[in-house]
Amino acid sequence: MTVHARIGEITERIAKRSHDDRSRYLDRLTVLSEKGPRRSRLACGNLAHGFAACGTSDKEALKGDVAANLGIITAYNDMLSAHQPYETYPEIIRAAAREVGAVAQVAGGVPAMCDGVTQGQTGMELSLFSRDVIAMSAAVGLSHDMFDAAVYLGICDKIVPGLVIAALSFGHLPAVFVPGGPMTTGLPNDEKARIRQLYAEGKVGRKELLESESASYHGPGTCTFYGTANSNQMLMEIMGLHLPGATFVNPNTPLRDALTKEAAKRALAISASGNEYTPVGRVIDEKAIVNGVIGLHATGGSTNHTMHLVAMAKAAGIRLTWDDFSDLSDVTPLVARVYPNGMADVNHFQAAGGMGYLIRTLLDEKLLHNDVKTVWGTPLEGYTVEPKLTDEGAVEWKPAAATSADEKVLRPASNPFQATGGLKVLKGNLGKSVIKTSAVKPERQVVEAPAVVFHSQDDMLAAFKRGELERDFVAVVRFQGPKANGMPELHKLTPSLGVLQDRGFKVALVTDGRMSGASGKIPAAIHVSPEACDGGPIGKVRNGDLIRLDAVAGTLEVLVDATEWAARTPVTEDLSANEWGIGRDLFASFRRVVGRAEDGASVF
Structure with a gap:
């Protein structure tokens, strides 16, 4: 099965660009793989500490150094709806491991914060940085070197990307990601x-x-709109890190628990002690990354992944750029309409055919690489199935439907909602940025209007409440990038901008901050890079400057005389208020060293 010629070209250029970094990564992975499970080389005191709390049978199994040991990295907490279902997973996983003569231990926990709780609040300034904290926390858990494989329990915005980065830093270990599913x-x-x-x-x-x-x-589960959490889950399946069809099964159902059990068994089956050794560092390669980007475009997924996928790819020695996103968008049709790109939620998407149908229709049009490694042990076409429970409570996989059950939600790639993907990269004299076009009506994808400049979202909301924004304008909200204040989401602005748009005004947002993964109907050029705090040209914009945002042409320009523009000096801002309170003082070093948004906004 061949792939679309243009997709093949882009994949090849990513591979060439990444050759040296990827080669070094794979060389290190090979060295660790050849050493085999490390537990046998631990000193007796080390090993005794590692299984001291185990039950008798698990302790005996680990003493013998024959049984495989499965590490569990969990993002469980019971405050957040998406992660609360993970409370019962460790015992399900332990029981599954024992059924095949293995052991499972919780290796460590990672923090899981919810952007829904912190949206518009001070805590949001820790949100993006939590991704890299999660990666480091998972690495600490796995550093005990007691494990033959790992399962990762995480679902929401920064958690899954952080866990993927950690898994790839332990790329010699097989890894299976275990979802919790969406709420009803x-x-x-x-x-x-x-x-x-x-x-x-x-x-x-x-x-x-x-x-x-x-x-x-x-209730329990992820939010049902198609934001970053559910985009994460789509990515894990289309990149081959989930079991087929596991992504959008609701929590606390017999099928959900049965899939968790099967995930544990599969992780053990692909460990070095089995016959299908599949280290995660070889599952995630250039083709898998490209499949992820295509899945994101085809479903109108979260803008946050223009940073997260770059950082995840880098952890595997792969150099992904925004130009790759843009070029893949040009050849990827939009086949799903899930809120905010439509009226349906992810449960409707699942009912229409879900991931099995999505992967099938994209493969049919040669829009995905089929010849990839997956944790399931098949090419990607092995994911064109859906799981069902037998009368005995076991999981069996049936072929996914050949047609969509609701073409208002999910369409064949041969008859898409639009010919190009849901995300677009914008370039111009304001730098680079990204925009989510799939939720913006075509007649609103080009806005030319005077700039109104703000240095915080609260200032813009105050101006709205005072009635000062009843006109055509482009809101420029700057000093919201990773170096300035951790790059909080600015989704709190959406209702006010939506009101003004509904009143007939032409409005748009330009910011070096983020919007929610649920970025909606307002044209928003986000992640502007370089950011204002890094001397980026967004810092030169003045009130009244004419700005043209053109999502069709892919441009973002301030229409100021070139000589005048070149002579301007970017403004500076006193950011001392961002440096303390609600834990922000602990992240000062992150703000100093964090990279640009287009490079993944990472501290690594």
């Missing part, structure tokens, strides 16, 4: 958005808003 459908997302806008206009109160939000976010 609650209040429709469009109704939730309507109430938010009414609240922004002062037409409903906090009581009505809270009732709406509680009816939307109402």
Whole structure:
């Protein structure tokens, strides 16, 4: 099965660009792989510490150095809906391991914060940095060197990318990612958005808003809109790190638990002590990364992955750029409409055919690399299935439907919603940025209007409440990049900008910060790089400058005379207020060394 010629060309150029880094990575992986499981070389005192708390049978198994030991890295906490279901997973995994004569231990926990809780709050300034903290925390857990393979329990925004980075730093170990699944459908997302806008206009109160939000976010599991959390899960499956069809099965169901059990057994089967050794560092290669980018474009996924995928690829010695994103977008059709790109939620996507159908239709049009390694042991076409429970409670995989059950939600790649992908890279004299086009109506993808400059989202919201923004304008919200304040999401601006757009004004957002993975109907050029704090040209913009955002042409320009523009000096800002409170003082070193958004916004 061949791949689309242009996709093949882009993959090849990524491989050439990455050759030296990838070769060094694979050489290190080979050295560690050849040494085999390290447990046998631990001193007796080290080993005794490692299994001291085990039960008798597990202790005896580990003493004999024959049984495989499965490490569990968990992002469990019981405050966050997406991670609460993981509470019961370790015991399910331990029981599954014992069934095949192996042992499983929780190797370590990692933090899991929720952007939904911190949205618009000070804590959001730790959000992006938590990804790299998670990677380091997982590495600490695995550093005991007691394990033959690992399973990773994480689902939301920064957690999965951080876990992938950690898994790839231990690339000689097989790794299976185990999802928790989405919560059941609650209040429709469009109704939730309507109430938010009414609240922004002062037409409903906090009581009505809270009732709406509680009816939307109402139980265990991920939020049902297609933001970063659910984009993460799509990526893990299309990149071959989930079991087939595991992604969007609801929590606390017999199928969900059965899939968790199978994931544990599969991780052990592909360990070096089995016959199908599959280290994760060889699963994630250039083709798998390209498949991930295509999946993101085809589904209109989260803008956050223009940073996360770059950082994840780098951990495997692969150099992915925003130009690669842009060029792959040009040949990838949009085949899914899930809120905010449509009215459906991920449960509707699953019912329409889910990941099995998505992968099938993209493979049919030669838009994915089929010849990849997966944890399932098959080429990617092995994922064109869906899991079912037998009468005995076992999992069996059946071929995915050949047609979509609802083409308003999920279409064949031969008849897409639009011919190009859901994300676009913009370039111009303001630097580089990204925009999510799949949720923006075509007539709103080009905005030319005067700039109104703000140095915080609170300042913009205050101007809105004072009635100062009743006109066409481009909001320039700067000093929101990783060096400035950790690059918080600015989704809090969406309702107010939505109100103004609905009133007939041409509005857009330009920022060196982030928007939510649920970036919606407002044209928003985000992740502007270099950021203002790094001397980027966004720091030169003045109130009244004419800005043209053209998502069709892929440009972002300030329409100022070139000589005048070149003579301007970027403004500076006193950022001392960002340096303390709610843990921000602990991340000062991160802000100093963090890279640019287009390079993954990483401290590594």
